[in-house]
Each structure stands twice: as C-alpha cells, then as structure tokens.
Amino acid sequence: MSQTxxxxxxxxxxxxxxxxKDAKTFLQGQITCNLNYVSNDRSxxxxxxxxxxxxxxxxxxxxxxxxxxxxxxHSLVERQLNDLKKFAIFxxxxxxxxxxxxxxxxxxxxxxxxxxxxxxxxxxxxxxxRHNELIAVRVSENLCELWLKNQDAxxxxxxxxGLLEELNPNAWQLELIRCGIGHVTESNFEEFxxxxxxxxxxxxxxxxxxxxxxxxxxxxxxxxxxxKRHMYHFSVDDKQLPExxxxxxxxxxxxxxxxxxxxAYAETGVELLAVALDEAVYESExxxxxxxxxxxxxxxxxxxxxxEREITR
Numbered sequence: 001m002s003q004t005x006x007x008x009x010x011x012x013x014x015x016x017x018x019x020x021k022d023a024k025t026f027l028q029g030q031i032t033c034n035l036n037y038v039s040n041d042r043s044x045x046x047x048x049x050x051x052x053x054x055x056x057x058x059x060x061x062x063x064x065x066x067x068x069x070x071x072x073x074h075s076l077v078e079r080q081l082n083d084l085k086k087f088a089i090f091x092x093x094x095x096x097x098x099x100x101x102x103x104x105x106x107x108x109x110x111x112x113x114x115x116x117x118x119x120x121x122x123x124x125x126x127x128x129x130r131h132n133e134l135i136a137v138r139v140s141e142n143l144c145e146l147w148l149k150n151q152d153a154x155x156x157x158x159x160x161x162g163l164l165e166e167l168n169p170n171a172w173q174l175e176l177i178r179c180g181i182g183h184v185t186e187s188n189f190e191e192f193x194x195x196x197x198x199x200x201x202x203x204x205x206x207x208x209x210x211x212x213x214x215x216x217x218x219x220x221x222x223x224x225x226x227x228k229r230h231m232y233h234f235s236v237d238d239k240q241l242p243e244x245x246x247x248x249x250x251x252x253x254x255x256x257x258x259x260x261x262x263x264a265y266a267e268t269g270v271e272l273l274a275v276a277l278d279e280a281v282y283e284s285e286x287x288x289x290x291x292x293x294x295x296x297x298x299x300x301x302x303x304x305x306x307x308e309r310e311i312t313r
Contacts, residue, residue: 002142005109006165008172009157010145014077014099016059018084019067022092027068030087030213031061032194034206034313038063043126043137045204046070047184047194048080049214053221054190056080058183058197058204062128062137062147067093069147074099075186103153105146105160106139106172113163114144117156126203140179140302174264174271180301182231182261182273187244195221196275197261198231200310201303207311222307229275230305231261234296236288237269248276249291252284260288271299 018027024035033046043062047055057080059072072080077097084095107113114121119136121129127138134156135147148156160166182197193214194205200222207219221227236242242263247256258276274296276286287293 002108002175002178004167004171004175006167006171007105007107007110007113007160008167008169010104010106010172011169012074012173013071013104014074014097015102016070016072016077016081016084017064017067017096017098018070018088018093019065019096020091020093023067026088026091026093027061028209029211030084032199032205032212032214032218033061033203034209035061035068036209037203037206037313038068039128040130041122041128043128045126045181045199045202047197047199047204049194049212049218050190051214051217053193053214053217055184055192055194055197056083056190058199060137060145062135064135069098069102071104073183073185076184076189079186079189101150103148103150103156105156106175107144107146107160107164108167108171108175109142110144110164113160116163117146117159139176139181143175143179170264173262174266177233177262177264177271177273178302180231180233180273180303182275185244188259188261192275193221193227194218195227196229196231198301198303198305200307200313201305203313205310206313208313222311225307228279229258229277231273231275232281233271233273233299233301234286235266235269235271235299236294236296238288238294239269241265241270242272242288246289248274248296249287249289249293250280250284251287251291253280257281257286
C-alpha cells in the first residue's frame with residue numbers, strides 16, 4: 001500500500017448523466033456491467049462497446065436522484081452523449097453532460113479525514129456512502145472519491161485542505177495505476193475489448209445479465225479463451241512520461257507488441273499500465289517506444305485474472 005496521504009481534484013474526467021423512468025432499462029442494454037448490482041450503497045466500473053466489442057468508453061457508474069452518473073474521461077463525454085441519444089429516442093430517459101455541475105476529489109489513505117467529514121464508508125471496493133451533500137465511493141483499500149455539487153465545492157475544499165495535503169494529479173494517477181485500473185480515452189477509442197483492460201477481474205463486466213451492445217463478442221472471448229492480450233503493470237527508469245499510445249517492443253519481434261494505457265511519475269522513474277501480447281511479456285525483455293528503448297520491469301497487479309470466477313457475475 002502507498003504511504004502517500006492527501007487529496008487531489010479529479011479533473012481528467014467528466015460526468016454523463018442518464019435520468020428518467022427508463023434510465024436503468026436503457027443503460028442495461030448499452031453497458032457491460034450489471035445495474036442490478038448498482039445501488040445507493042454500491043457503484044461499479046463498466047464500459048460501453050461497439051457491436052464488435054470494442055470499447056468506446058470506460059467509466060464508474062452510480063445512482064443519483066432519478067438516474068445514474070457515469071464518470072469517464074472528459075474527451076469522451078460529448079461523444080458518448082451524442083451517440084447514446086440516437087438509441088434513447090424511444091426511451092423515457094434524458095441524457096445530459098453534467099460535468100460542469102459536479103466536483104470530484106480523490107483521497108489517498110484518508111480514512112481519518114472521511115470520519116471528520118462525517119462519512120462512514122465501508123471497506124469493500126465499490127462501496128458508496130452518502131452524507132449531506134457528499135457522495136463517497138470506495139475505489140480500493142486506500143483510495144476513495146468524493147462527489148459533490150459545485151456550489152458546495154469551495155466549502156469542502158477548505159475543509160479538506162485543513163485535514164490533508166493537496167497533491168498534484170499525478171499522485172492520484174499513480175495510485176490508479178497501482179490498482180490496475182485503466183481507462184479508455186480519445187487516444188484509444190474503439191481499440192480494445194473489455195478483457196484487454198482486465199475489466200472482468202474488476203467486476204466491470206457481467207456474463208449473466210443478458211444482451212447489451214457487443215455482448216456476443218465479449219462473451220465469446222471469455223468462454224473460448226482466445227484472447228492473447230491483457231493489461232500489465234510496468235515500471236521504467238526514465239524521467240520522461242510516455243504518452244498514451246506509446247508502443248512497446250521486443251528484440252524477438254519485428255512488430256510492436258503493445259501500447260501504453262496510462263503513466264505516472266513514481267518515487268523513482270515512471271510506472272505505467274500497458275496492453276501487451278501475453279506471450280511476449282513472458283518470453284523476453286520489453287522496451288518502451290523503440291526496439292532499443294528504455295527497459296520495462298513487470299510489476300504485480302493487485303488482482304488475478306480468473307475466468308471461472310469472472311463468469312459467475
């Protein structure tokens with residue numbers, strides 16, 4: 001567990017709201033996670049796919065008022081909003097970009113601060129607690145998010161600043177990388193199926209709920225076990241942060257074997273998540289950006305890939 005303690009404002013994501021009488025039914029047919037598991041005290045990670053199973057977005061979803069909020073990379077909110085509206089035309093649901101209405105904070109090793117704010121958040125990952133204006137979400141054992149309306153943000157920013165050190169966004173990104181949580185952005189739109197970002201291991205894909213867009217391809221990959229690429233955690237002794245999409249290479253292969261999903265500065269060098277060819281990761285050294293680039297060291301993820309467990313959800 002990281003020894004860092006503090007908070008940061010989460011600015012790299014926006015919020016898409018789906019509200020109305022048919023919000024749940026509509027979303028069940030659009031996203032990978034099962035909304036029957038989402039409630040006032042539980043959130044979920046999830047994704048939205050094309051009919052070919054390629055992800056257009058990844059997100060965290062939770063219920064709010066008369067619908068749901070989906071937190072996704074800000075570059076995708078408008079794009080997903082416009083696309084979803086095409087399918088919602090016969091649904092009693094309303095889609096809104098509410099990015100400008102909400103503020104979100106990421107807290108690291110800050111249980112004491114939560115208590116000071118009056119929030120009692122269960123230890124189970126994805127748990128949600130609500131207190132006054134706050135919505136608290138458990139991301140991992142040592143990470144949580146606070147969601148609140150903008151009119152309350154200044155007050156809580158002041159309170160948090162009195163309890164914790166305000167960190168730069170890199171600190172939060174590093175913790176997400178260490179949790180093994182990757183995200184779709186505009187840079188890798190429609191490139192990956194959910195298993196490539198290990199989403200079933202994060203309970204972000206349901207194989208029991210029935211049909212949704214892309215479900216046939218996603219399920220086939222899970223049951224047939226033919227997927228050859230997954231997301232891995234690496235470190236690299238480098239002072240330059242690689243961009244999303246930076247390619248990975250091996251001296252034993254003529255073509256790129258993967259690409260960077262996210263990266264952050266660590267205590268020494270850089271840590272990153274990358275989707276890579278499974279056999280290449282284990283057969284030889286992996287290099288960043290070019291065949292003679294910086295050497296990557298594979299690190300462990302905090303979860304295992306267990307297809308038998310994943311299909312029970």
